[in-house]
Amino acid sequence: MKTVLIVDDNKDMRFLLTNFLSSNGYDVFAADDGVMAVNALENDIPDLVLLDIRLPKLNGIEVLKRIKEIDEGIKVILITAYSNLSSRNKAVEYGANDYLTKPFDNNDLLERISKVFEY
Numbered sequence: 001m002k003t004v005l006i007v008d009d010n011k012d013m014r015f016l017l018t019n020f021l022s023s024n025g026y027d028v029f030a031a032d033d034g035v036m037a038v039n040a041l042e043n044d045i046p047d048l049v050l051l052d053i054r055l056p057k058l059n060g061i062e063v064l065k066r067i068k069e070i071d072e073g074i075k076v077i078l079i080t081a082y083s084n085l086s087s088r089n090k091a092v093e094y095g096a097n098d099y100l101t102k103p104f105d106n107n108d109l110l111e112r113i114s115k116v117f118e119y
Contacts, residue, residue: 002117005046006030007037007063008079009055013102017050020106034058038066045071048113051096053080053087061090068095075116079104 004026006017014030021028029044031037035057037049049067053060060078067074078091081102091099097116100109 001025001027002048003027003029003044003046004113005037005040005044005049007032007034007049007055007060008052009033010052013052020109024110034060034063037063041067041070041074046074048075048077048116051076051078053078053091054082061087061094064091064094064096077112077116 004021006014006028007030008014008017009032011032014032018028018030029040031040034055037051038058051060051063055063060080064076064078067076072095075097076095077098077100078096079100079102080087088099097119098112100112
């Protein structure tokens, strides 16, 4: 079973994603800020991180850099409600596997996750 770390400061988004991904066969755990996400990686290495860009304490781009320092093999999909070309370019530059803008369709999310695991 693939494990997914959800990193989002929005409690409702974490709850919805956790339930949705769990019901689709993923083992899910969550963090509500960037520091908590990095700390979680010290104990458990997920197969995939769904990572919000705008986070308290440590933003998503900084968390992405740290994830790739810990283990380059961890897949990362950045999610944001505030999409712009600059953040998208940084995401790709620092190793994100995909970039998804909120709100998104759950089936699109599952398809993107599946594609990320193909590579």
